[in-house]
Amino acid sequence: MSKKIVVLGAGTGGTIVSNNLRRHLSDDWEITVIDRDDKHVYQPGLLFVPFGIQNANTLVKSRKKYILPGVNFVIDEITHIDTEKRNVRTRNHSFDYDFLVIATGCRIMPEEDDGLMDAWNKNAFSFYYVDAAVQLKKRLDEFKGGKIVMNIAAVPFKCPVAPIEFVFLADWYLKKKGIRHKSEIELVTPLPGAFTKPKATAIFTEAAKEKNIKITTQFELSEVNGKERYIESMKGDKVSYDTLVIIPTTQGDSVISQCGLDDGIGFVPTHHNTLQALKHERVYVIGDATNVPTSKAGSVAHYEADVVVFNIMAEIHGVKPEEIFDGHSTCFIVYEKGKSSLIDFNYKIEPLPGQFPLPHMGPFSLLKPTKMNWYGKLGFEPLYWNVLLAGRHLGMPPTLVMAGKEVG
Template sequence: MKKIVILGSGAGGTMVAGKLRKELNGSEWQITIIDNDEIHHYQPGWLFIPFGVYTAEDCQKPKREFIPKGVDFVFDEVVGVNPDKRQVEGKKGRYDYDWLIIATGCRIVPEEVEGMMNDWRGDIHDFYTLEGAVMLRNKMKYFNSGRVVLNIAELPYKCPVAPLEFIFMADWFFTVNGVRDNIEIELVTPVAGAFTKPIASRILGDIMIQKNIKITANYDIAKVNIDEKTIESHKGEEVDYDLLVTIPPNFGAKFIEDSGMGDPMCYVDTDHFTLKAKNYDNIYVVGDATNVPASKAGAVAHYESDTVVENLIREIDGQEPKPIFDGHATCFICSGYEKAVLIDFNYKYEPLPGKFPFPGLGPFSLLGDSNFNYWGKMMFKWVYWNMMLKGVELPLEQQMTMAGKMRQSLATE
């Protein structure tokens, strides 16, 4: 029997496993998922925990609930991969494979920033972990005056719109609690504006202005000075804070570096369009573990999973992989007050105004700040648990389409 081994059972790994199990004969192909965490986390929900919208319990379920029938689940921690031997090494054993799919996500590494760990979870917090989001909730409940600074340490990082969502939600949260006039909110980012693409950056930047949120752009953090409560850039620019909410450096899994398979940030060098590992036969990569220049987000993992499965089946059938993935990303951006903005883009085209997913009809508004978008965002949790992870087809095209988008916006920039 031939063996497919999937490392990681988050969004990408789970979706790939389900789709492969439907495509491959169970008497000929054994599919095994290896993971060292029994709990599946709805990571987009962590953003809402600091504001009391979700609890930790709202964002987690047993992983085995989503492991498809006919797929083996092995509870083990991966410590290395030997591509020459086609073997995965875990703490509990070794696992041979014919095909390997790496879906191990990424992790925050706050210790990469000098001084950050000196007051970690004191006045310096994150919401990119469940523990961090819960502890930030306790801090936010009683914060009633001072400066809240959200700093993005460097690119790439998971869910590029999450920092914007946090500052927009913070504006709403402090307003409804009657303390917004006593609090300054500032976004400190390494990019040139509110977003990496100009049209979306302008529109989102306008929302920040309306909400009296300051932005400090092109800021490359070097260290945190906890005694002075400042962050300092490599150019010596200082920003004061009372509460620092950080998006620390995001790295891939440690075993990728230990196996000599990754770039300096432990991401696997991956073909941008086929999603096959560039330097290794019989290995594909999905989700946050790749180094492709697409958003590290659940919707992207959904689109990528289709590419990985289609190309793996093609190779099993003796065909070459096709350049299918186009960097497609679809992201809701909560803006507070039960409103949200929606963006849809890929490698070639930046986010544009329009209607989604049905051209001219919507019901969602691209780059529009609307209540309907907000409810789309909130409904996504149900869709994630009950459809995406269970392999139910969604009305979302794998590749981005320009239908329904206002192309003239490109000419005005």
């Protein structure tokens, strides 16, 4: 029997899972991870770039450097996935596999939003990839007052807390520049609230009110009109802006759709608990590429990696994969420079107040903006590069822990 595992995508999920598999499997298992380039971006840091809190150059590192020796890293475009023949093709190579892990993430598609490209980098900006975040920084540097609208073009989108963090940081930034009184900030979202979970939404909405940030909900974007500077919804409602900050339409990678593996928008139908691809044997899915109903977040990819590795090991030993994953997600939510909140939840349990990760001791507080949480947000970056990507464990299970949470 050949012993080959192929991992598609060397971003957050693909790197963690490849390294974690290398740690667990003997050398007769060949592990190959494929990505189109050698640039690993620490995406949470993109939020800070427009506000000058972080320099974009520090967010990009060589993927190769973070992939363990013993994992075969291939830089190439994945062009075909054949789950019947158990084969993956790239522009220049062909790879047979015994197990496949799909970790191809999301594709940001501004060209899908009507009118957006005409306004792009003129009065419409984003911070969802490096070049865009740098352009937005220039715009904010020159901003002298006016209306900033943060819009989410469509669901799903990655990191559902990022737009809330953006408007909170915009409030802090404009105050620091002394032009908050000359400015308006509005979050315009297709969701029924500022976030996907009702209890946390109520808390974030209250904080937005205190910061004089308007929230407009259930706004499904139909068009960006950069000439007259407004966005229009499917229902015909218009919101005017001076500077638009947008999370463009997001889908899964095109190779997933082209090979018929997707749910219609590029994400792979995935078992919510085992993380197996629903229609394909020996295929697992991790991170943003799945269609599981939890946040598209790095923390989720990290928790999922443990489950995928466990279940591949189970299959190798002839045991049925277990239904372990519970949708666990953990996210800091920045309120201003120096203060952050934190949420920890899963498919069934909404974010609750309490302490994290240790009951009574924290040191982080759930659903509460604190300085310690801000340090947690900053400290996450070295942890990401040096510990998490390497597939090392923090002694935490991948599933939600109730100890430390205040119920009722």
